[in-house]
Amino acid sequence: MMLRMPPWGSVSRDGDPPLPYLNFSRAEWAALRANVPLSLSEEDIAALRGRNEPVSMADIAEVYLPLSRLLNLYVMASRGLNSMVESAFLGCPRISVPFIIGIAGSVGVGKSTFARLLQAVLSRWPDHPRVDLVTTDGFLLPTRVLEERSLMQRKGFPESYDLRRMIGFLAAVKAGERLQEVPLYSHEAYDIVPDRFQTVDRPDILIFEGLNVLQTGTDRSMVASDYFDFSIYLDATTSDIESWYVERFLLLQRTAFRKPTSYFHHYADLSPAEAAQVAGRIWNRINLPNLEANILPTRERARLIMRKARSHAISEVRLRYL
Template sequence: MASDPLPGGQSVFRESETAVPYLTFSRSEWAALRANVPLSLSEDEIAALRGRNEPVSLADITEIYLPLSRLLNLHVTALRSLNSMVESAFLGCPRITVPFIIGIAGSVGVGKSTFARLLQAVLSRWPDHPRVDLVTTDGFLLPTRELEERDLMQRKGFPESYDLRRMIAFLAAVKAGERHLRVPYYSHDAYDIVPDRFQIVDRPDILIFEGLNVLQTGSDRSAVASDFFDFSIYLDAATADIESWYVDRFLLLQRTAFRKPTSYFHNYCDLPRDEAEALARRIWNRINLPNLQANILPTRERARLIVRKERSHAVGEVRLRHL
């Protein structure tokens, strides 16, 4: 791995000779890009948005999320301006403003859900784009019955466990400016799609689309999710750290959510700690690690922005791909 110095202390990051170059920022360098963006979230709001076992502070908001919101605001404004010029000056037929789509990818256990919720909150404070919706790919998982019929329950989260056709149709409809779109509702408690329950997406200013494999390319020439993204983010960390966070979260859920009689994992709630930890590691090594290595990590360099977390969960480095 090599890097070339640039003015201001940043460098062009290269994983290999064929990798896309990135500008690499330390946490302090990234924080300085906040400029005059005001702090828009309180401690109570942050507490409500953070995930289980994922510490997030006001410093994280001011040093990581606010500079990112400023960058994304610039992208939204520039794209709207370009679209307006093309439609009025070239096509001569002004159209509606369609949602700006942000894709967020990364491993199970890396903190994508919390990252996406916090990003949604800070972006919605901008007067230019107050309506920010968040959709996860969980809603496009095949129902448990179908996964069982296809012998895919042990492959849940792998590309083949999703209704990709429905996912692509949804993203295409968002970009076409269609209204009142329905996304199937996924229950983590039931570990399944809930029949006849939907999330409604009605032409927001920004749509955040979060999931494991959203940056994956297709094996043929068919459309993929990232074809519809205006910006993409990969949440990164050392694999050993992600495994540790996954195990910690599993043990926390065992003491909380798994205790509900309605939980799909209720039969795990009374396992002794050492057995529960061993089970979590087996699940990680049998399902989540292979998926990370084969399908998720190889897409990292397709992202416009790579956000690298340290063992403490704090973001230590941000890499921005050249425009």
């Protein structure tokens, strides 16, 4: 496979040398599936896809199966290296620790659906059937704290998370510690659920999905990506992401927002035009600034960049080879 410069985006800034990526069209990427069997049914896909994110059997075969094959190779290589270091160099028994995959990208780009489908495909491999998925939503500061700090309009920005707890969780998981708890987040209540937790107990693979998981620190402290064995950035043009965000908002406005317990219930009776205006204002005031300042600048830190077309389908893939 020859190295090609990508036909989209920028691989370097301010005259820096090109970044070391191999670039694949969808067809080229699909060919890397080799003989990996199709492991999901139409019913599986229907249960895992997002509200406004079409996913087909072709997407599984042409995008997720080649990715699962690549990740399986990384998992096996990581296990072999860890075993060699611990037994041959350190002379101690091997401790099984999770292989951690970080998934980053903007609000509205489809990270949650992507992560769920990847979890399902990876869990079909015989060598790593236990695949857990954790989102950074559980590490958001409670609404009470965000209000006290005047951060409700910056929810999703780095300062709105309990970073100490997030890093502590990743460090404990990577150290092989058992029964680690992650606070549960309710999208309906738009808040952390008191005294409710997701328990992570030494899975074979941990998928860690969130907006700012590839962000670097401002000091010498550890950051989330220090604990990743592999990282993926889900990419698309900003205009497409905005359109998807508005479309999702309008769908939720007709469904989930109608529940009296929904934090956004006050939007339920808006007309479609009014709801679209509200979604546009939220995008421009919160999500777009966060994307431009904190999320998009981390794209080239990912090991793999997957580019979505306007249809939501992955159209191009960029793999860092160094």
